[in-house]
Amino acid sequence: MLDSPTHLGWLALGLVPGLGSRSASKLLSAFGGPEAIFAASLTALEAQGLSAAVAQAIHSQEALGRAGKELARAKELGCGLVTWNDTAYPRLLREIYDPPPLLYLRGDPEVLSRHAIAIVGTRRPTPYGNQMSERLGRDLAEHGLVVVSGLARGIDTLAHRGALAGGAGRTIGVLGCGIDVVYPKENKKLFEQIVNGGGAIVTEFPMGTPPTPQNFPVRNRIIAGLALGTVVIEGTEHSGSLITARLAMEFGREVYGVPGNTTQPASYGPNQLIKQGAKLVTGWQDVVEELPTPVRAGLQPVETATVGERASLVTESLQGSQRLLYELLGLDEARHIDELVERSGLNSSETLATLFELEMKGYIRQLPGK
Secondary structure: OOOOOHHHHHHHHHOOOOOOHHHHHHHHHHHOOHHHHHHOOHHHHHOOOOOHHHHHHHHOOHHHHHHHHHHHHHHHHOOEEEEOOOOOOOHHHHOOOOOOOEEEEEEOHHHHHOOEEEEEEOOOOOHHHHHHHHHHHHHHHHOOOEEEEOOOOOHHHHHHHHHHHOOOOOEEEEOOOOOOOOOOHHHHHHHHHHHHOOOEEEEOOOOOOOOOOOHHHHHHHHHHHHOOEEEEEOOOOOOHHHHHHHHHHHOOOEEEEOOOOOOOHHHHHHHHHHHOOOEEOOOHHHHHOOOOHHHHHOOOOOOOOOHHHHHHHHHHOOOHHHHHHHHHHOOOOOOOHHHHHHHHOOOHHHHHHHHHHHHHOOOOOOOOOO
16 A cells, blocks of 8 residues: 555645645545645635645655655554545544544454444543543444554543453544654554554644644644544533534534533543533443444444344343343333333333433333333
């Protein structure tokens, strides 16, 4: 993939001073590809709304020379490049209003196209925040979802670790710096674990780019863009995690909040999101039940089993009133709670308690109207 000469053009676009991803996207739509952009006249470039300085920088083709060195460094590092033209480019990310034309990648590009959930939050979490981040990361990964986060200290780090904890989980780290820069430095081991564990590290920033503060809001749109939804676990009033959540809303993705202690400043972010309509999350089930039906269907723990075989496995694991009610529900038909009380012979309190236990295990789901 790196040997293709067309990658020089894509790399060069990212190396033009003052050319952002939105302007690059506009140019690509207008001219059809990087080669045509760099071959265009100054007049044609300025006609696309570029400043004279940016148009001149493109026309000089200086970035193409720098791109050759960038390509050589990428090969040396074992870094892949994923452009809009590549089948590995994630479909969900392409749908946002300013997708990066090129991603630097270390790891497995296939993971970019899998169903993913973003987990973000403060760099200074409480013990509760640490516990929830690692638990959600682990549980979501165990149920087949890729966990996306920003490899920052705190919530991000724990979400990545949780996803890797089971051994089969996959996670994507999105950097606010170059692919050859490990930030924070203490996450060097985690960085390698993600790459070697079937996950991926991605960034749109050229190699050597330092982790400056202005890079992280830009990075956050990729986190939100790769995922079906974003879970916020602790974040202050001006937290970057709220930027990610707002971007997810703009992209039409799900937004979730893990409720926290109202006396803790770190709880402001998720609590405020919940007040504004975000889904309240206490466990992985709350995340999954908001996903589209085709996605949920693909996340069954026993993917190779038929519907009947799966039902049999579930039934065998249940005893007493749980087994009775589960069998009364059947596979394809919803039943009202009053009907279950009448047909089971259990009183209403026992029926409600048993149904709650089954729902917490993920075996059943309550529909509107009970």
